[in-house]
Amino acid sequence: MxxxxxxxxxxxxxxxxxxxxxxxxxxxxxxxxxxxxxxxxxxxxxxxxxxxxxxxxxxxxxxxxxxxxxxxxxxxxxxxxxxxxxxxxxxxxxxxxxxxxxxxxxxxxxxxxxxxxxxxxxxxxxxxxxxxxxxxxxxxxxxxxxxxxxxxxxxxxxxxxxxxxFPPERMADYLALVGDPVDNIPGVPGIGAKTAARLFSLYSDLDALYADLDGLLEHGLRGAARLRERLQAHREVAFRARALTRLxxxxxxxxxxxxxxxxxxxxxxxxxxxxxxxxxxxxxxxxxxxx
Structure with missing residues (x-):
């Protein structure tokens, strides 16, 4: 150990x-x-x-x-x-x-x-x-x-x-969505802890999520259409945040x-x-x- x-x-x-x-x-x-x-x-x-x-x-x-x-x-x-x-x-x-x-x-x-x-x-x-x-x-x-x-x-x-x-190895992807105010890292507006955790119980990482934005409509997520719009609009923010939170x-x-x-x-x-x-x-x- x-x-x-x-x-x-x-x-x-x-x-x-x-x-x-x-x-x-x-x-x-x-x-x-x-x-x-x-x-x-x-x-x-x-x-x-x-x-x-x-x-x-x-x-x-x-x-x-x-x-x-x-x-x-x-x-x-x-x-x-x-x-x-x-x-x-x-x-x-x-x-x-x-x-x-x-x-x-x-x-x-x-x-x-x-x-x-x-x-x-x-x-x-x-x-x-x-x-x-x-x-x-x-x-x-x-x-x-x-x-x-x-x-x-x-x-x-x-x-x-x-x-x-969600699996802990997805923490950087999770923080890419919710942000980290302690480190001054913005996330995707309107996505909170529960929604992000749900997403990464479904997707392996941020890349897989963005590759299947249309598929969000098939998972029974509340407000899936609005969620997809937010993710599309703030793609650059999310990937920059992951570059900051990934070790x-x-x-x-x-x-x-x-x-x-x-x-x-x-x-x-x-x-x-x-x-x-x-x-x-x-x-x-x-x-x-x-x-």
Whole structure:
């Protein structure tokens, strides 16, 4: 099993959920880092020593998707400096724990996870995606799992399909119709979640749907004629949206085979704890001397 951690999700969760009173010895905000650290430390025993890759976003305004659509994620503010430094600390923690780190200024973390997943499949390894980002569901195949992190139950591909109402590998096509406001991706006006899920329970992907627009009238869909008109009128929007939501698995990786976990560096952990603070519970779980 290959475990793939979407680091940004857990950093932002800590940033918004944990109090500002969590600071470094110098008084700098450390709540995002603390939330990430707690998640990562709790993951270590639950992943049983299997390969675990930590994937970071460094392409917040420079990914290949900005070349497809300059307005991609234009609604998002860049992280403030006090959050940027916490991303660096999270990377330092991951490396001190002997965990390989992936980051790119051209590919997003999701694409890095997709590329590592491709490598795992080449080695006949299933994957577990550790995230709360539904976009990643498109990577799931039989034998894979989607896991929202410690304390949550991992869901297999079939459970995810039941939740969404369509096979998870069709997620990019689904988002091409409904859009994704979080990433400033418009969809086809008038097509909501239920209609899109119904369509991709009938069609294998966006290409198959557009190849059979006349056939929509034969499936008993409410308002099929109007639906066909909307799809025809917004074809370009839908295919551009899919180009933005579909994950790429061709990101260059710094290895040809999945790397095992490296040795833990207690000295680096103690130094990071001294500068930033890991928290008493995390120090104890890591077996640091001054826990």
């Amino acid at each position: 290959l475990y793939l951690l979407d680091a940004s999700i857990f950093l932002f969760r800590g940033w918004f959920a944990l109090p500002d009173s969590i600071t470094t010895a110098a008084g700098e905000p450390a709540n995002a880092f603390r939330g990430f650290a707690t998640t990562l430390v709790d993951l270590l025993p639950e992943t049983g020593g299997q390969p675990l890759l930590i994937c970071f976003d460094e392409s917040l305004s420079s990914s290949f998707r900005n070349e497809i659509d300059p307005d991609y994620k234009a609604n998002r503010e860049l992280p403030p400096p006090e959050l940027e430094c916490q991303f660096r600390w999270a990377r330092t923690l991951s490396e001190a724990l002997g965990l390989p780190v992936l980051a790119s200024d051209y590919f997003e973390a999701d694409d890095l996870m997709a590329s590592a997943a491709r490598l795992a499949r080449d080695q006949a390894l299933p994957i577990t995606l550790i995230s709360r980002d539904k976009d990643l569901a498109q990577l799931l195949r039989p034998g894979d799992y989607f896991w929202e992190g410690p304390g949550k139950a991992a869901r297999d591909r079939d459970a995810v399909a039941e939740r969404f109402g 790429r698995d061709d990101a260059p990786l710094p290895f040809d085979a999945l790397p095992p976990r490296g040795p833990v560096d207690p000295s680096a952990l103690n130094e990071l704890d001294r500068l930033v603070g890991l928290g008493r519970a995390n120090r104890r779980k890591l077996g640091l001397a001054h826990a």
